[in-house]
Amino acid sequence: MDWKRFSFILLIIIVLFGTVVLVGRTKSSAILIVTSMLATTIAVATPLTLGALSGVFCERSGVVNIGIEGMMLTAAFFGWLAAIYMFHVFGADKCPSIIVGLIAAVVTGGLMGLLLAVLSITYKVDQIIGGTVINILAIGLTGFLNRQMFFGSGSVFGGQIPNSPGTLLNIHVPFQEIFNPLCGTSANCLEFVRSFNTVLDQRPIAISAIALVFISHYILFYTRWGLRTRAVGEHPKAADTVGIDVIKMRYANVLIGGMLAGLAGAYFTIESVPSFEPLLTNGRGFISLAAMIFGNWTPIGAWAAALVFGASQALQIKMQLFRDAIPPQWAFLQQSYVVGLIPYILTMVILTGIIGRTTPPAADGVPYEK
Amino acid sequence: MQSETQSGSATKGLLRSALDAMLIPSLAILTAVVLGGIIIASVGGNPFLAYYGLIQGSFGSAKALSETAVWASPYIFAGLAVALAFKGGLFNIGAEGQLAVGAVFAALIGYALPTWVGGDIPAIIHLPLAVIVGMGMGAFWAAIVGFLKAYTGGHEVINTIMMNYIALNTISFLLNGPMKDVNPGNVSARTPLIAESARMPPIFDGLRVHWGFILALLVAYLIWWMLNKTTLGFEIRTVGANPDAAKYAGINVKRTIILSMALSGMLAGLAGTIEVTGLNYRHELGFSIGYGFDAIAIALLGKSHPLGVVLAAILFAAMRNGATRMQFLTQMPVDLISMLQALILLFVAADAIIRFIYRIKAKGERVVLTRGWGG
Numbered sequence: 001m002d003w004k005r006f007s008f009i010l011l012i013i014i015v016l017f018g019t020v021v022l023v024g025r026t027k028s029s030a031i032l033i034v035t036s037m038l039a040t041t042i043a044v045a046t047p048l049t050l051g052a053l054s055g056v057f058c059e060r061s062g063v064v065n066i067g068i069e070g071m072m073l074t075a076a077f078f079g080w081l082a083a084i085y086m087f088h089v090f091g092a093d094k095c096p097s098i099i100v101g102l103i104a105a106v107v108t109g110g111l112m113g114l115l116l117a118v119l120s121i122t123y124k125v126d127q128i129i130g131g132t133v134i135n136i137l138a139i140g141l142t143g144f145l146n147r148q149m150f151f152g153s154g155s156v157f158g159g160q161i162p163n164s165p166g167t168l169l170n171i172h173v174p175f176q177e178i179f180n181p182l183c184g185t186s187a188n189c190l191e192f193v194r195s196f197n198t199v200l201d202q203r204p205i206a207i208s209a210i211a212l213v214f215i216s217h218y219i220l221f222y223t224r225w226g227l228r229t230r231a232v233g234e235h236p237k238a239a240d241t242v243g244i245d246v247i248k249m250r251y252a253n254v255l256i257g258g259m260l261a262g263l264a265g266a267y268f269t270i271e272s273v274p275s276f277e278p279l280l281t282n283g284r285g286f287i288s289l290a291a292m293i294f295g296n297w298t299p300i301g302a303w304a305a306a307l308v309f310g311a312s313q314a315l316q317i318k319m320q321l322f323r324d325a326i327p328p329q330w331a332f333l334q335q336s337y338v339v340g341l342i343p344y345i346l347t348m349v350i351l352t353g354i355i356g357r358t359t360p361p362a363a364d365g366v367p368y369e370k
Numbered sequence: 371m372q373s374e375t376q377s378g379s380a381t382k383g384l385l386r387s388a389l390d391a392m393l394i395p396s397l398a399i400l401t402a403v404v405l406g407g408i409i410i411a412s413v414g415g416n417p418f419l420a421y422y423g424l425i426q427g428s429f430g431s432a433k434a435l436s437e438t439a440v441w442a443s444p445y446i447f448a449g450l451a452v453a454l455a456f457k458g459g460l461f462n463i464g465a466e467g468q469l470a471v472g473a474v475f476a477a478l479i480g481y482a483l484p485t486w487v488g489g490d491i492p493a494i495i496h497l498p499l500a501v502i503v504g505m506g507m508g509a510f511w512a513a514i515v516g517f518l519k520a521y522t523g524g525h526e527v528i529n530t531i532m533m534n535y536i537a538l539n540t541i542s543f544l545l546n547g548p549m550k551d552v553n554p555g556n557v558s559a560r561t562p563l564i565a566e567s568a569r570m571p572p573i574f575d576g577l578r579v580h581w582g583f584i585l586a587l588l589v590a591y592l593i594w595w596m597l598n599k600t601t602l603g604f605e606i607r608t609v610g611a612n613p614d615a616a617k618y619a620g621i622n623v624k625r626t627i628i629l630s631m632a633l634s635g636m637l638a639g640l641a642g643t644i645e646v647t648g649l650n651y652r653h654e655l656g657f658s659i660g661y662g663f664d665a666i667a668i669a670l671l672g673k674s675h676p677l678g679v680v681l682a683a684i685l686f687a688a689m690r691n692g693a694t695r696m697q698f699l700t701q702m703p704v705d706l707i708s709m710l711q712a713l714i715l716l717f718v719a720a721d722a723i724i725r726f727i728y729r730i731k732a733k734g735e736r737v738v739l740t741r742g743w744g745g
Contacts, residue, residue, distance in 0.1 A: 066527060123722040128461055128527060129670070133716050136663045140708030147703040148413055279659075286531045293528075337543035344532040344539075351524035 005294070008355045009304050012346070016311045023333065024322045035195040037314050042199070044317075045303075045310025046206040046271075047072065047281075050264035051288025052295065052302035053209075053216050054257040058113075059297060060220060061253035062233040063120050064365040066131030068261045069285025070138030071112040075265025077142040079105025080164060080276045081149065083269075087165040089156055097165040098270060102205075105266035106259050112138075113258015117251045124367035135285075143278050164274035171207060173200040205263060205271045212260070216299040229253055233361035236368045246368045261285070283344075290347040296358040305350070312342040391678070395671050397724050398717035399685070406710045410702060420700045427695025428688035434695075436577035440649060441687035444469070446586035447641035448661050449668030449679040450593055451634045456674045457597060458630030459610035464515065464530025465638040466662030467537035468508040470653075472639025474541050476504030476646045477653040478549065480564025496567040501643050508639015509632040511537065516631025520624035526631070534662065545655045559655035570648035582644030587680065589640070594676040606630050638665070660708075667715040686711060 017037055024033045051068045058065035083101025086092040092100070112134060119130035150161045175197050183189035220226035231239040232249045240246050264285075269276050287309050295301025316339045319326070323334055332338045349355070407417035428438045448465045455462035462468075479500040484491055491499075515533060518524040545559035553562065570580045597603035608616040609626045617623050641661070646653055668686055672678030689711065693704040717724050724730070 119720050123720045125720045125722070129719045132461075132463070132663075132666060133712070133719050136667065136715055137709075137712040139660075139663065140705065140710075140712040144703060144705040144709045147705055152413060152701070152703070283531065283535050286528055290528055290532075335543060337539045337546075340539050341536055344535045347532050348518065348524065348529055351528060352518060352522035353524070354522070 005296075005301070005355055006304070009308050012308050013311050016315045019333070020315055020318045020322070023326055023330070024318065027322060027325050029191070031192060031195050032198075033318075035198045037311070037318060039199045039202070040314040040317055041307060041310040042202060042210075043206050043272075043310075044313045045306045046209045047264040047267045047284050048288045048291055048306035048309050049209045049213060049303050050205075050260050050267070051285055052291040052306050053212060053299055054109075054260035054264065055289055055292035056216065056220070056257075056295075056297055056299055056302055057229070057253045057260065058116075058257035059292070059364050060233045060361055061229045061250045062236060062361060062363040062366065062368070063116070063250055063254050063257075064127040064131065065116060065254070065257055065261075066128050066289065067112065067116055067134030067138075067285075068131075068264075068288055069281055069283065070131075070135035071109050071116075071258055071261035072265040072268070072285050073138040073142055073279070073281045074112055075105040075109040075262035076268040076280060077146065077265075077276055078108040079262075079266045080269035080274075081145070083165050084162060088162050094165040098168060101165075101270050102168070102266050105270060106262040109262015109265060110255055110259040112261070113255045116258065117254040120367065121247060121250050121254070124369070127365050127367075139279065142276075146276065146278060161275075164269070167274050168204050168271045170201045170203055173197065175200055203271050205267045208263070210303075213299045213303040220299065230361070233363055236363050236366075240368075240370070250368070264288070287343055287347055290350055293358055293360075294350045294355075297361060308346065309343045312346060315342065316340055391673055391675070393730070394721045394724055395673065395678070395682070395718055397728055397730075398671075398721070399714055401717050401724065401727065402710055402713035405713055406706070409709070410700070410706070413702075415700045415702050420696050420702050420706075423696035423699035424689065424692035427692030429692075430695075433577065434691065436574070436579040438684065438688050438691045439579040439583045441691050442684045443580070443582040443586045443648070444641035444645050444661065445664065445668055445683035445687050446583075446590060446680055447637050447644070448665035449672060449683045450590060450676060451637035451641070452665045452669035453672060453674040453676070453679050454593060454597070454606075454637060455630060455634040456669060457610050458606040458627065458634075459613065460516075460519070460627065460630055460634070461527050462512065462515075462530055462631070462634045462638075463527055463662060463666065464512060464533050464635075465641070465665040466658050466660070467530070467534035468511045468635040468638035469642035469661050470537050470541055470658035471511045471642070472504040472508035473642030473646045473653045473658065474544065474549070474561070475507040476500045476568075476643040477561045477564055479503045480568035480646065481562045481652075484565050484567075491565070491567050493567040493569075496565065497570065497647060500564070500568045500647055501640070504643030504646070505636045505639045508642065509636035512635020512638065513628055513632040516628035519631070520627040541653075542655060545653070551652070561652045561654075563651050564646065568647055569651060570644065578649065580644070580648035582648040585640075585644065589637070590676040590680050593637075597676075602629070641665075664711070667711055667718075670715060670718050 017034060020037050021030050021033050051072060054068050054071070055065050079101040082104030083097045086097035086100045087094065116130055116134055119125040119133065120127045149155060150157050151159050176193055179193045180190065183193060220229065228239065228244050228249055231244060232246050236246045265281070268280055288306070291305035291309060292302045294305040295303070316336060319333050319339050320336060326333050403421070407421070410417040410420050426434070428434055448469060451465050451468070452462050483496065483499070511533060512530070515526050515529045518529055519526045542559065545561065549561050551560050551562045570582055572578060572580050573584070597607060605616070605621045605626050606629070608619065608621060609623050609630070613623050616626070642658065645657070650657070664686060668679060668682045671682035671685070672680070689707050693707045696702055697704055
């Protein structure tokens, strides 16, 4: 990550956070606003981070993955469906049902990754077309099954969508418990300590997403597997001559990518809200791709970019919260449609390359023929 | 005598190549239909009854035929939009946004122009004006992406998708605010009805099929002519096939990319425009959703050839139109059609699977439709 891109990311995040603090300052203290904004940013950046990681694995091995959106959508649906089935049909408890849902989502993502791999590696379909096929298939499949499973003639649920067993819960970090005694009776100090917990107490997928960023970085740049993956994505012929199985490496990485997209899908229906609606991913798979490109196909860079998008989404959420505190001259901030444009416009600006050009892996998108 | 045989064999050759071109798409449709039947049967439906309903609902009566044509009109335009971009080496996933922007502005001209000029406008001026503005806005929306592609290298696939969301958000804002139908009792996000003078008349009394369908067929022919018989078409195809070669041949590649994108957006804008002027007489939020992906499927199924696009559009229209009858007969949800279409697309895109199943040898070179991030 060069200084130009890093300062751009910092600048945008400061502007977005500053706006929220300025608007909300009459309602809450600055530190509370910043920490809750940070917490929201990390949470909503989760699917973008995982989606971008999915892209990094696929494309570092030479397969363009434009189907992240569809993989997320399918995984979100099947994860949710599996959780409901476990809970209502098999009568499992809440916790195991949710965990089965989580596993189902990751497996679904892996299967979608397998489909992309078969299309683009074995059958050498144009990779962007292959990804588009996955996106369209995901919309058709989830739309059809969503109706058929609950409202179809043979449905076990008899025409209504039952309650899902719920979502994954926050993991509490004992930060308060450790530092509260140091504050004594100072209310300000207690509030300060509590605000840290607002940021630290994230849900499991959000936490694992951050862990996966660093794990992926390590794997890609410090292991033999990572070196081979990158070799296959940069110059498959050379990799092949030194005995690396190009096809196998690509299959494995696309499968990993699919599972990461599946985990991103699980965020929507297993971690964020316990319900599914058609098209719920709403373009976030594509924004992940932009984050991956802006991060120059590196896990940490992609994470930083995902945080920028997360912050702009968090701004939209906070503006709804502080709606009546928005001064009249900033009335456009009240329009969620207008604030909602920020991530999309940001994506386009980033892709112009004015904030530093990026270089994709040399063999990205090219099927390998011996 | 000799020339007669020659032209005879030429016709035969043409017919043969047409049949060859249609072989894979036809087999892809067949395979998808069989797979779809298995899916229907597996969820407890009767596949034969379902397909019977599908055909009856789409071709079974004059009204059914008319409705199929109504569905087909925007599909032809949108499919041509994607196909034209493919010819120019561009992947336009943004037909949906371009269509919506075209529709909104056609509607704006349709309902607001009479109040702006303070009186009625003759239909001979009003209708073409609405159509031109709708086309123009579609072209503008896509040209932005073309410009970014030509001058900054920003990839059109992501940018067109972003433009879709920008269009959706902006139109939601307009239809809930400045352009909202203020009639008492209206709660939905939609524009007022357009003036009579901006409406496209139906072809037959009592049926909904309108002149937009004829226009679509005409434009399909024009696009074929433009691509194959004009310098512009040659330039678009050359840039699509090999931008480097095009550059050395003295073609202005940047200009051609912007132009291909603008023409593509214009066609998508037309799809939205005829829906407003010929069918709904207003723009309503959400009606454009799904058209973009359908258009891609149609363009791929039609192998980006205008005639193929027309046939594929009619097929997709028939499926959408017949779905209601199918649902009535078998209680299969309409969404089944989306899945069937996705399967068709899958097999058309991955023609290697079809070749493998039916043991057909590949011939000729692979056609490159899109390029990775670099190009």
